[in-house]
Amino acid sequence: MDQLARKTIRELTPYQSARRLGGCGDIWLNANESPFANEYNINCDRLNRYSTCQPAALIEAYADYAGVRPEQTLTSRGADEGIELLIRTFCEPNQDNILYCPPTYGMYSISAQTFDVGTKTVPLTEEWQLDLEGIRDNLDGVKLVFICSPNNPTGNLIKRQDIETLLDMTQGKALVVVDEAYIDFCPEATTANMLDQYPNLVVLRTLSKAFALAGLRCGFTLANPEVIDLLLKVIAPYPVPVPVTDIAVQALSPAGRARTKFQVLDTGANRAYLQAGLGMLKDVTVFEGYGNYLLVKFPDADALFNALWEHGIILRRSPIENCIRISIGNRDECEKTLAFIREQLGQN
Numbered sequence: 001m002d003q004l005a006r007k008t009i010r011e012l013t014p015y016q017s018a019r020r021l022g023g024c025g026d027i028w029l030n031a032n033e034s035p036f037a038n039e040y041n042i043n044c045d046r047l048n049r050y051s052t053c054q055p056a057a058l059i060e061a062y063a064d065y066a067g068v069r070p071e072q073t074l075t076s077r078g079a080d081e082g083i084e085l086l087i088r089t090f091c092e093p094n095q096d097n098i099l100y101c102p103p104t105y106g107m108y109s110i111s112a113q114t115f116d117v118g119t120k121t122v123p124l125t126e127e128w129q130l131d132l133e134g135i136r137d138n139l140d141g142v143k144l145v146f147i148c149s150p151n152n153p154t155g156n157l158i159k160r161q162d163i164e165t166l167l168d169m170t171q172g173k174a175l176v177v178v179d180e181a182y183i184d185f186c187p188e189a190t191t192a193n194m195l196d197q198y199p200n201l202v203v204l205r206t207l208s209k210a211f212a213l214a215g216l217r218c219g220f221t222l223a224n225p226e227v228i229d230l231l232l233k234v235i236a237p238y239p240v241p242v243p244v245t246d247i248a249v250q251a252l253s254p255a256g257r258a259r260t261k262f263q264v265l266d267t268g269a270n271r272a273y274l275q276a277g278l279g280m281l282k283d284v285t286v287f288e289g290y291g292n293y294l295l296v297k298f299p300d301a302d303a304l305f306n307a308l309w310e311h312g313i314i315l316r317r318s319p320i321e322n323c324i325r326i327s328i329g330n331r332d333e334c335e336k337t338l339a340f341i342r343e344q345l346g347q348n
């Protein structure tokens, strides 16, 4: 069967999602999921009918939330499908490239590879900011530049001024895709308000993180109508299941938005708690994080990660040397995680 598959797929290492990596624990802080499981009403009256491709109620609700126009908004099966649609729409297989800046989210590269689109990398600087000169030198044959802010897994924001410089630099040549999966935790840092100014800006959003709906699979691509219209040529005819629209519209209602705001504040308080608690430990560095996770450097991350794993506390090992990414859970989960780490490091 292997021989029947495309060569690219035979050679591909799939995305190591938190789910795929397994583990058996009581405390899951490895996928940047929300600790809140909110309730929704589901209506089964219309399930005999196909959904609309881009349900107006959903598009209008998200456009209003994001402060953009409905014509600048596309919904898809998570932000991950947005990444895939952009690549399929703008990159010629075996010819064009995407560019991204590691360490960052893994799906840009995996998605490109599955469509035989090349990948160019220009690592972030030591401060985890854009290497603008490096990017300028590598733009040949690049159609999409992916920027993640707040960046996963490092947690920092990419400077707005640098994103503007990049948008100017790529004007007429490439799109700049700003992945804002975590922007709801720091909404003032969004670049969505630059869409009218930059025809080549694309912003990715999701309900998976702050809206606590990872299992719903609902994301958004914000861009100018010319870009949205091209993506609409590629997207599946019925990409959004009817119950997904129903739930997402409830999440984006005034009451849903108020609840999310409250939960974002709660997560921020728990992040501050964990940041302060871990920051007090000797030989431990906690990097400032703007999302619902913290990147933390330990003297021996592998040993600690494994001890936590054995103890039923499942975190995520990051590719950055001796760093572990910790999703912010509820207060109880943060307390247990901090207490166990203290004990392991002999600093309790």
Ligand SMILES: *Cc1c(COP(=O)(O)O)cnc(C)c1O
Pocket (backbone or CB within 6 Å): 032, 077, 078, 079, 080, 081, 105, 148, 152, 179, 181, 205, 206, 207, 208, 214, 217, 218, 219
């Ligand atoms: C979680 C995440 C996504 C994927 O979001 P979905 O809407 O669940 O597909 C995209 N980008 C980044 C940086 C993420 O962390």
